[in-house]
Amino acid sequence: MQLHMGRLLAVALLVLCAMQGQAPPKPCVLKPYRVLVVVAGWGDPASQVIAEKDAFQPVAALLKAWSVPFDILRLDQQTLGASYLFDRSGAVRYGAMLWLADMPSYAGKNLAVLTEAVQQGTSIIVAASRFTDPVLERILGLHYKADYRAPDPVLRGPVHFITRELMDDAKPGREQSLHIWVECRGAQALISQGRHPVLTVYRPSPDTAAVWIGAPDMRSLLDSPYWRNIFQRSLLWGLRYLVLPDVDYSRRVLVMIDDWGAADKSFLSYWRYQTVTEELMRDKVIPVLAHHHAVVSANVVAGFVDRKTHRVISPWNQKFTDDYGVQQDYESTQRGLKAAVEAGVLEIQSHGWTHMQPDLDSPPGPWWTADLDGEASVGGWYEEFEDTRRGVEAPALAQLFHLKRSLDYLRQDFGARPLSVIIGGGGWSKSYQNHSARVAAQAGFGLFDINESYFYLDRDLALDMTGISPASGHQYDRELHPEKWPQHPDGPFVLLFHDRDISLQHDFVERTFDALPKDTMTLSMNHYVGILHAQVTSASEGIEFGFQYEEPYGAYFGNHPSSWRLLLADPLVDKIKQSATANLIVDGRMAGPLNTSQLAERPVLIHLPAGTGSHSWKLELK
Numbered sequence: 001m002q003l004h005m006g007r008l009l010a011v012a013l014l015v016l017c018a019m020q021g022q023a024p025p026k027p028c029v030l031k032p033y034r035v036l037v038v039v040a041g042w043g044d045p046a047s048q049v050i051a052e053k054d055a056f057q058p059v060a061a062l063l064k065a066w067s068v069p070f071d072i073l074r075l076d077q078q079t080l081g082a083s084y085l086f087d088r089s090g091a092v093r094y095g096a097m098l099w100l101a102d103m104p105s106y107a108g109k110n111l112a113v114l115t116e117a118v119q120q121g122t123s124i125i126v127a128a129s130r131f132t133d134p135v136l137e138r139i140l141g142l143h144y145k146a147d148y149r150a151p152d153p154v155l156r157g158p159v160h161f162i163t164r165e166l167m168d169d170a171k172p173g174r175e176q177s178l179h180i181w182v183e184c185r186g187a188q189a190l191i192s193q194g195r196h197p198v199l200t201v202y203r204p205s206p207d208t209a210a211v212w213i214g215a216p217d218m219r220s221l222l223d224s225p226y227w228r229n230i231f232q233r234s235l236l237w238g239l240r241y242l243v244l245p246d247v248d249y250s251r252r253v254l255v256m257i258d259d260w261g262a263a264d265k266s267f268l269s270y271w272r273y274q275t276v277t278e279e280l281m282r283d284k285v286i287p288v289l290a291h292h293h294a295v296v297s298a299n300v301v302a303g304f305v306d307r308k309t310h311r312v313i314s315p316w317n318q319k320f321t322d323d324y325g326v327q328q329d330y331e332s333t334q335r336g337l338k339a340a341v342e343a344g345v346l347e348i349q350s351h352g353w354t355h356m357q358p359d360l361d362s363p364p365g366p367w368w369t370a371d372l373d374g375e376a377s378v379g380g381w382y383e384e385f386e387d388t389r390r391g392v393e394a395p396a397l398a399q400l401f402h403l404k405r406s407l408d409y410l411r412q413d414f415g416a417r418p419l420s421v422i423i424g425g426g427g428w429s430k431s432y433q434n435h436s437a438r439v440a441a442q443a444g445f446g447l448f449d450i451n452e453s454y455f456y457l458d459r460d461l462a463l464d465m466t467g468i469s470p471a472s473g474h475q476y477d478r479e480l481h482p483e484k485w486p487q488h489p490d491g492p493f494v495l496l497f498h499d500r501d502i503s504l505q506h507d508f509v510e511r512t513f514d515a516l517p518k519d520t521m522t523l524s525m526n527h528y529v530g531i532l533h534a535q536v537t538s539a540s541e542g543i544e545f546g547f548q549y550e551e552p553y554g555a556y557f558g559n560h561p562s563s564w565r566l567l568l569a570d571p572l573v574d575k576i577k578q579s580a581t582a583n584l585i586v587d588g589r590m591a592g593p594l595n596t597s598q599l600a601e602r603p604v605l606i607h608l609p610a611g612t613g614s615h616s617w618k619l620e621l622k
């Protein structure tokens with residue numbers, strides 16, 4: 001019976017994969033690991049910056065946090081056509097399409113090609129949309145009737161893969177805000193509010209799924225644990241598998257320490273303290289971090305604004321007694337930082353070049369000669385990526401110059417290749433032409449931090465990750481309250497303090513780490529950037545995945561192994577279980593058999609050896 005079913009399935013697959021007038025198809029077991037995100041519009045006309053104001057930002061951030069590869073199609077500039085949906089072999093390019101566009105962005109567009117893609121294997125998930133197009137209606141097996149508002153409770157219907165692990169206690173309280181009334185025309189309602197379906201599922205062709213998620217908006221897919229779970233399970237159902245980072249982010253904290261090398265600690269009345277010395281690092285910082293198996297970021301300012309010579313010079317040969325009579329020894333600080341890197345507890349990251357705005361010469365300056373009790377003390381001077389003193393943005397070219405100086409000098413002084421930059425002060429430029437995150441991406445950074453949030457950066461994209469990782473500043477005269485931190489299943493908690501705290505309270509690092517919950521581990525910035533930039537692909541034959549760790553973003557994996565969690569939906573589990581034996585092949589070498597008995601209950605762990613570049617992981621079925 002099993003064999004017979006297997007043969008039937010193979011025939012069905014052959015039919016599914018058949019291309020019109022093309023060479024005989026190969027058995028395609030896995031859908032392509034790529035999602036097409038269809039959006040109505042996008043604020044950035046050049047399609048580089050995804051900002052918080054873009055309605056689809058939460059969904060893009062989630063897909064990035066889950067390492068799900070995606071392309072974006074914007075209906076305000078593009079037309080959906082076969083060239084997007086099929087690759088040159090004739091096979092579908094996307095395992096799933098995520099339709100986030102609402103009326104009237106697609107009025108008048110011909111969506112007929114969608115039907116072909118769905119017939120040939122692309123699943124479709126529609127969220128927060130009225131899908132008022134006959135093609136979408138047929139694919140979803142649904143019809144949009146009207147908007148509505150109702151007080152009824154939200155209740156689960158028949159048991160289904162998407163909802164079977166859903167916790168009802170996570171249900172959103174404001175049920176009245178659900179508002180799109182649809183009528184099932186073939187689709188099955190998995191969750192309903194009175195007579196209004198809230199989540200529906202349909203099978204428009206034998207091996208594709210069509211899911212409609214009646215979430216009130218796209219932000220709730222990230223912010224609400226209930227909708228987030230539905231969204232992830234719908235994606236898993238549509239693609240039949242997900243390859244997620246094997247990191248328990250809920251127990252991870254990303255620790256950053258700012259202001260190493262900055263000049264202002266030696267002259268600014270309200271921010272003055274002694275440089276942290278090598279001895280202090282060796283006595284009170286390095287051993288504590290080592291004891292906690294922690295790796296933290298030192299966000300280093302690479303240039304010293306020297307009020308004597310009116311030049312930006314190297315911090316690391318500064319040794320003097322400041323005007324307050326404090327002994328400042330930046331040489332010692334550099335030795336301490338190097339010792340911590342050597343001990344494997346610290347990564348050098350960028351805090352810009354000067355921690356000061358690019359124009360220190362024009363009115364109301366020059367800052368170099370302005371009174372430190374007056375004009376020179378004003379906060380706006382100490383922000384590098386926005387000119388708040390003059391009420392204008394920092395020009396893109398000036399920002400790029402500063403960022404490149406920072407990269408150059410940190411390489412010269414520490415042999416480091418920083419992957420993240422955190423802005424000095426609170427200011428950064430937000431217009432698309434001067435957008436600080438976009439400029440940082442251009443300079444080669446992989447992450448742009450703005451204290452309370454951060455952007456993921458690559459050559460194509462600056463993506464605001466707001467909502468993924470909560471963040472908190474901490475300082476020596478405050479208590480740490482990790483029990484009040486919000487949940488963060490998809491990214492580490494970001495904890496930020498300054499070298500000042502260590503200078504003013506020598507056991508600050510120890511106190512801080514002792515206050516963290518016992519099962520908390522740090523996640524280093526280079527590790528995190530490496531995960532976010534990993535490119536996961538599926539092979540066109542068999543059950544095989546490729547993992548690409550590209551330099552410089554993936555440098556962490558050059559000398560660290562990595563692991564991923566492979567989640568499988570029931571149809572794929574059933575396919576794998578038809579085989580009597582399953583062997584793992586990692587990077588072309590046999591890595592032992594796979595126990596298939598619990599495939600549906602727990603994720604398969606994918607372990608990869610250290611090394612940048614390409615890795616492969618294959619499940620060989622016999």
Ligand SMILES: [Zn+2]
Binds near residue numbers: 351
């Ligand atoms: Zn700072």
